[in-house]
Amino acid sequence: MAQYIYFINYQDSEAELCALEMRALFNRPIENKAFFSELRIDESLSPYFKSRLEILHEATELEELIQMISYSDNKEDGFMVKYVPFIKPDPMEKKRREITKAVGYGFEGLPSFDTPKIIYGITFYEGKWYFGILAYNTMLWKKHMSKPNSYSSSLGLNTAKAILNVATRGDTSKKIIDPCCGVGTVLLEGHYSGYDITGCEINYKVAMKARANLKHYGYKGRVFQNDIKDMDKYYDAAVVDLPYGNFSKSEEVDMMDIIHHAARISKRQVLISSIDLTDKILEEGLVIVDRSVVYKNRSKRFARYIWVCEG
Template identity: 30%
Template sequence: MSFLYGKVKRMGTFIYTYAGYEDELSLRALEMRSFFGIESQTNILESPVKIDPSRSPFMKERIAVILETESYHELLSKTAALETEQTFKVIYVKNGSVEEPFEKRRRIEREVGLQIKGKADIRQPERLFGIMNLGGGRWIFGDYVESESVWYQHQQKPHQYSTALSTRVARAVVNIAILDPTGIKAIDPCCGIGTVLVEALSMGIDIVGSDNNPVILAGTRENIAYFGLSCEVKFEDMRNITKHYDTAIIDLPYNLCSVISPEVQLEMLQSARRFADKVVVVTVEPIDEILLVAGFNIVDRGVAKKGVFIREVIVCR
């Protein structure tokens, strides 16, 4: 059921709140640019683009703005014109808001909740509403969605690989590669133990995997199945791929068992240039020159850090 608005006009704006560590800021900004075309230097971002906050490892919440007022009293007055047939709960969103003591936040929630025509339910509401005080005369009220840390659930899988991407980084890389999954066919041609595949599949992305190391592929398939997911995983050298894909996500091999020369890297990337329109490359080595020789244009980039260990994430077309 939707609101019965009366004279209240709904605004087409979404406000996202963010969290993260210092080492993640570059990757977080790259994900923001990929989703929204902009980035924010703060822990909130406003956009007309609607994204499920559970897609991102960095997003905490999303508010679909229904009301924006210059003062709390004006907000309180306007919420009195709102009505919903669903049970609801009102939440004061701390992240990104002017800091208020616990007692004041609860008072605001109660006061606003009492204005809305409908049945409040603090335990199992059918609908959540959020309030934010952004400061500078900006009070926000709207539909509230909290992010679910899906990537965290994927950390515990049957088979691990010491050099694999973390689930958190893998999820961000998938988002950087694919904004809207609708109609997209993707491939991870160096899929390893399947970390990227699991994150992509959990977001409903049509993706397949391949790798030229047959030893790990049984574990890859088991990891995918462990989470109730499925996709094709083939033993195949990416240089031999003939099918065409909209997007390829390539975490270039770099451990002691899979050292590849610049010549082989070039062959791999030239093949990717042939079978995919867009390629996101994850690398621990500088490869700009090789990408350019392979025929790619580098359109954006970011860095994923873990202590002193650094991976570059490069978006190419």
Template identity: 35%
Template sequence: MRRRLHLNTPEFIYTYAYPEEEVSLCHLEMRALFGFVPETSLLKSTTEIDPSRSPFIRERIDVMYEGDKLEDILEQVEQIELHGDTFKVIFVKTNDLTGDDRIEYDERRAIEREMGMHIEGEADVNKPDHWFGLVAMGGRWYFGRYLKSTAVWLHHMKKPRSYSIALSTRVARAAANIAVPKPEGVRAIDPCCGIGTVMIEALSMGIDIIGRDINPLIARGARENIAHFGYNAPVTLGDIADITEHYDVAIVDMPYNHFSKATSETQRSILKHARRIADKVVIISVESMNEMIAESELTELDRGVVRKAGFTRQIIVCG
């Protein structure tokens, strides 16, 4: 029997879910946050991420125990001390069990009950003090603290100011993660911030970001939206060409040719100045931007694509 009672390096297991049209974006975010893309909808890493940061992460288990068999876990959970607190055990539905090894609903509930019987304390299925998760992955069983994602980005859809071509909050949230996977000490700017969709997602994750827009009505709308959700960040009025400060990263949601008056020359200027003011540039565009990126002397590092109803958005990471 192989098992680990106490982990020297904390490990975390995440479950993922995404629509087919966003698989490329999800994988791009995985590479940014964790450095790799798993073969299944389960991801194990020593990197600790709040599952609510990502529009794709569904839950996280902070691994406490692991073993080759369920019996190994049953033995180990007897060590848990809750000091009178209540608990609940969740058998994580997302796993890599296949064929005859698959465990259906009734058996999952039975395993949860049996696991609970080995934990000293009172089970509470409604409002427990502690949540635990059990998951099968890679031929092994893992048990630990359970944290479910909260879809913060859904709440942000209800902005007081909006327009039809604005970036979806899901894509905006992923773009913020891709641009700033580790927020501590990072200064970001959204120099074409529009109504503040990216900024709101970034601010909700503790990212230090400021905004700017050339359109006074749009900039005013961004300020109103940001304040509506209780966040505080400056949104200045002006052209990206006038920015003199330097930032770690710029997130540029490009004006769209068929929706705005922006010309290709305007887009080239935006890219040129984004390269000037930031070490890293994440571009969101309805076009591939390949030639313009090369002309601006940016280097493409990674890319994801979102396709929906014949409409495509590119998320391009440049350095």
């Protein structure tokens, strides 16, 4: 029995990354921008979640649903009701005001439209009405956009957040290493979501910048100033944003060395690169369990390849 409805959204350039993240979180392909699930996942965990409806009542007739609501304990003031379109175009969208008004009359308490204490959602899909508690993605993590230290090649916030969830399947108790952490874009998202995440960065100045970024937001995580080959602890997952360069033979050797050590120190790896390394990854003996691509902008000119590996 589905207990939740998730509403998601993404830009075209991130569609494949969103699909990868949803497969990792829900363990199945997600084809639509609204879908049912039994899993309860924090509504702010994925950058692609818009909101989550926790279903309290469902009925084939709206009147029946309103009756169910009026029978339940709803004397509290300060609620708000919103209609959330399930599909586009949504057959009920034009009537959304009448619907939310009618549902609001099912409550004994007084509504609040400016500062609601609780938001209820109602939606209609395939002949059925669904009503429940609506939780919006707070998007508060977007504060990391103005981190003090940035890289021109830093990952975007959505990508950083999504690959963390891919690496851990959304399990925030997992221990993660970002062994090429740069200025710490992934570390910031990891700390914000409550992951146990450690950084490692070979370049002293860059490692200092990552530390300063963490400090700026009050996060307490560690950043080792190290070569990945000197890391000796074992982690549940590694998120590896491989160095970019002019793709010379020697740089390719360095990349393969990093991949080799990432697999040595972690059970599951999410590898990101601006060149297609599929054959090399397989040669290294890693098992690719999923893969995707994300584009830097709408023109889809600059791609980053993503592999999820185990082994």
